Amino acid sequence: MRVLGVETSCDETGVAVYDAAAGLLAHRLHTQVAMHQAYGGVVPELASRDHVRRLLPLVRAALAEADAAPASIDAVAYTAGPGLIGALLVGASFARALAYAWAKPAIGVHHLEGHLLAPLLEAQPPEFPFLALLVSGGHTMLVDVAGLGDYRVLGESLDDAAGEAFDKTAKLLGLPYPGGAALAALAERGRAGAYRFPRPMLDRPGLDFSFSGLKTAVRVALRDRVLDETDRADVARAFEDAVVDTLAEKCRRALRATGRERLVVAGGVGANRRLRERLGAVAEEYGASAHFPRPQFCTDNGAMIALAGCLRLERGAVRGPSVPARANWPLDEAGN
Numbered sequence: 001m002r003v004l005g006v007e008t009s010c011d012e013t014g015v016a017v018y019d020a021a022a023g024l025l026a027h028r029l030h031t032q033v034a035m036h037q038a039y040g041g042v043v044p045e046l047a048s049r050d051h052v053r054r055l056l057p058l059v060r061a062a063l064a065e066a067d068a069a070p071a072s073i074d075a076v077a078y079t080a081g082p083g084l085i086g087a088l089l090v091g092a093s094f095a096r097a098l099a100y101a102w103a104k105p106a107i108g109v110h111h112l113e114g115h116l117l118a119p120l121l122e123a124q125p126p127e128f129p130f131l132a133l134l135v136s137g138g139h140t141m142l143v144d145v146a147g148l149g150d151y152r153v154l155g156e157s158l159d160d161a162a163g164e165a166f167d168k169t170a171k172l173l174g175l176p177y178p179g180g181a182a183l184a185a186l187a188e189r190g191r192a193g194a195y196r197f198p199r200p201m202l203d204r205p206g207l208d209f210s211f212s213g214l215k216t217a218v219r220v221a222l223r224d225r226v227l228d229e230t231d232r233a234d235v236a237r238a239f240e241d242a243v244v245d246t247l248a249e250k251c252r253r254a255l256r257a258t259g260r261e262r263l264v265v266a267g268g269v270g271a272n273r274r275l276r277e278r279l280g281a282v283a284e285e286y287g288a289s290a291h292f293p294r295p296q297f298c299t300d301n302g303a304m305i306a307l308a309g310c311l312r313l314e315r316g317a318v319r320g321p322s323v324p325a326r327a328n329w330p331l332d333e334a335g336n
């Protein structure tokens, strides 16, 4: 089984070829970050138009790198949602047209399923079942993953996603969009304990998250002050520590509640070094193994979609959503 994967849910055009026997054969990515930076966020129409321009050259390059003829591809998987509807429709139309021309099935994959399965691209892939912490720009959730397509959301953010909180706080610190990685780099130079921000919702039972108050706490701390470089690094460090502490405690609770022996961390914020270290230690506390995608596969990419499509193809679970693309698509409806 060999699957071409296409990801266009937001501002990354990702394309990859995954082979069930040989693994990942090729992956290509074009990021639109520079294009959206001037606007301080993703402009949906610009994103859609850029996906149109990028897809075909990226597919050609990926097929060439994989040394894969179109006839050797068994299916075309694409991100069918959730995401920006225009961007999704570009990928869906492209992938479905290609599949039609090649007389192969098109498989609509749930974007978050792609993230959840991304650690399976690595050398020591986790087996099912596992507990997953999904921390991206759009979502923060703890998911009990019993098997492919069998997902139970245990808790999620009631307001901002963790990545969104990183991006908004980065903006307060004057860092360019999307600021998550830049804030993390600044935090590396910060001193622990110089500032302290709240750990949202740790005083209550349950597995839900809330990050909008944390961002407000940073704003209040910065009000009417001129920060020097040391202060900015200290604030970044205190913010990162608050997010990492909160995510770590919720993971502890979820490991206790589920008894799962594997912890998977996925999504863009999963690239964060301090978070990876801490969650590795949390897993160890509970005798569980921790699994992370390489940082490049934490953020949006085509490899995770090709992989998810291949697993679905192998199991004949290729139904996807009832429409080619869905802006909103609950994860527990990702289907078997």
Ligand code: KG4
Binding pocket: 010, 135, 136, 137, 138, 139, 162, 163, 164, 166, 167, 178, 179, 180, 181, 184, 267, 268, 269, 270, 271, 272, 273, 298, 299, 300
């Ligand atoms: O998974 P992703 O690429 O897109 C969504 O599906 O949302 O995640 C992007 C998010 C952004 O908010 C970005 O700032 C954040 O991941 N991010 C990071 C780091 N690298 C990316 N946040 C914290 N530390 C990082 N090193």
Ligand code: ZN
Binding pocket: 111, 115, 136, 137, 267, 268, 299, 300
């Ligand atoms: Zn994503």
